[in-house]
Amino acid sequence: MNARQAELPIDEGIDAILRDTADRIDEFYRAASDPGARPPWVDLFNRISSQTHMAPFNLMLADLQRPGARYVAFPDTWRDIGRQVKPASIPIIVLWPFCPVRCAYELADTTGDPVEDALLDRVFGEPVEVRAGLIDRVARHALKEDRIDVKSVSLASTRAGDARAVEVDPKAKGKPATPGRVVRVNSNLHPNAQFTTLVHELAHVYLGHLGGSGKKWPDRRPNRLDVREFEAEAVTFIVCKRFGLKSNSAEYLNGYIKENTIQHVSHSAIARAAGRIEQHAR
Structure with missing residues (x-):
């Protein structure tokens, strides 16, 4: 089981946190759904479906903390593409089995050589493999x-x-x-x-x-x-x-x-x- 497979949206040890977080998420997106405005779920669902390196629920948590963040990843992922997390950067908290949380960071929280969007899209948006059966x-x-x-x-x-x-x-x-x-x-x-x-x-x-x-x-x-x-x-x-x-x-x-x-x-x-x-x- 790799890291992505182990990344579960529900962990028995943090049920109370999950319930409270879920309520806050729903309240946030309902409040943001103003009549006549572009529905926030349009961009939200697109971001969740376009970043396959992280579980959907964690991507929603990231969006709640950094609305509109396009690229969010863990420090080791950023290091793999030649970037480092800036000192004192405010982390994005996501759920992780047995931890119970882990810190992630968006592109603006990192420094290093410029990275083309095409590379970031490949790293973060590679479709999940459709295997036989x-x-x-x-x-x-x-x-x-x-x-x-x-x-x-x-x-x-x-x-x-x-x-x-x-x-x-x-x-x-x-x-x-x-x-x-x-x-x-x-x-x-x-x-x-x-x-x-x-x-x-x-x-x-x-x-x-x-x-x-x-x-x-x-x-x-x-x-x-x-x-x-x-x-x-x-x-x-x-x-x-x-x-x-x-x-x-x-x-x-x-x-x-x-x-x-x-x-x-x-x-x-x-x-x-x-x-x-x-x-x-x-």
Whole structure:
């Protein structure tokens, strides 16, 4: 497991910090969504999806501390490209397993030889490798770690997939014998479309739209369809772009915006769900 794989958006030892941080993140982006102004989530989602060297939730934390920062990395990454962190630079605090935090810095916090944007984009924005068996790997981890049963089935051409919760007998002893959720993906779709659908339906689960799962993800059940679909499409946009895959999520996002939609959206939940799906795919 490399550093990026180990970088988790949730750490059991800092649950209280995460809850407070998530609330502050959501409050910040909701307050910034002024009518008539360019929605802050447009640039936010683009930055999160364009910097693959760091987990989505940590990139959101960085954006909260340094709004608009384009390049954010750890000191060792900056050293690898010939730059050093300036003395007394104010760090950007991100989460890190077993620490529980780590200090990162943006380009303006470093000194050294000039670096072209093209090099920085390659270092920070190299798409996550799409290895063979991507869908099967995500499905395997989702079942093993989260009790989500992913099924490839033949569905009507108008239906790409769906997700539902599975009732578990509360009187059953030990661990439930059946998965807690079932995700279906239309096997008639092109492989890229199957992956996009899988991400979208898993997003509904990890966003808490079908209920929570202890400390893994919260129980969030927005009663508005536009909110649920906006959040799931945002996750799909972030994950697919980080993998260098094309999707229609960017266009769909605007289509789900209704009156006060963003006031009910959880940006922190979106980042955490995207990170969990990407972790399963690596």
